[in-house]
Amino acid sequence: MKSEREVLTVDKVLGCVLAGGQSRRMGGGDKSLLDLGGKTMLEMILSRFAPQVPSVILNANGDPERFSRFGLPVISDPVGDYAGPLAGVLAGLSYARERLPDVTHVVSVAGDTPFFPVSLVKRLCSSVPADKPVIALASSSDKLHPVFGLWPVALHSDLHDWLTTGQSGKVLAFVDRHDSVEVSFDSDPVTGLDPFFNANKPDDLATVRNALSSRLS
Template identity: 65%
Template structure:
């Protein structure tokens, strides 16, 4: 039996979702808060750049606050705060308009600095290139739908879903499509769950300690 072709990493655009409202952190751009010697976003990009050359940042408001990173900043294309799905849609829209060779968008949460260094590779290996299947990451038997691989072919469906006022929850939309879960182990550099996210001020202390540990 011939194995279905897999997705080349070159055909993937990474979209860092930095547009959250950060209520539990007190507001502002939590991805720009320093952990260790540099902002959380810089740690994220250090892990992401070896995985794919195609990267955009999804954030609303003044894009100049991300200018130092030298990456395109794309705003949500739907009104209101529609959560991660709006960011995924923004990444898909950018890919369709500017990157004709890109067939899939991988989403990266902007508050998760220790995500797997092989995230893109493993997600791409998990789904066929000739069928629109969504791949989502898991760890410790817990699903992390914000870390997913999204076929650009589903752009129009997602756009219609959000425009019609449907739920902005990721799983509400993914349940309508074929999907697969891809498991990941703990981060070997820090010992943390790779999808540990800095939602609260106390989480920043954990992240800073982990960065220090990894550098020792």
């Protein structure tokens, strides 16, 4: 008789908000600190993310003091010069490996996506075995959102080598080297938006603000 698959529990997971980009399409600066009607983008993200995981770190480059009000560890990219989201994932894996020996996985979320699912972590965890290094990526409307992923700490060395030897910085290029699963999510039930709608451009901020206004009306 086969034993049931060991379930990955949330207490083994570290949350990592990826906010290390340069926000070129937004005109530069920190998208996560933009005001969206009384709250910053990062405040909105943390209000959804923090209840899902035991602890959260922020991946961001530059002076960490600008995030001091949030009381989070701020970890810069450990490799490259704004090397993309994989460098942020590596920052999370490095932090977990060095400081949190009981953590086996890191969940990454984008720092510009304020309506991601409140069930994100639970569903990603339930999709993978606890005892094998399988990556889980979120999707919606048949589109993958690789920045929203569950990453085994066991892949730290491979990801570090991948990034430091000049391989592709595209998330899926690395994911393709490993076992992975896709977890699909429905539209946000309150706003009707894709749950992974991200604010890349000034027009996108208007969409977010309008969605917030309709939520409050």
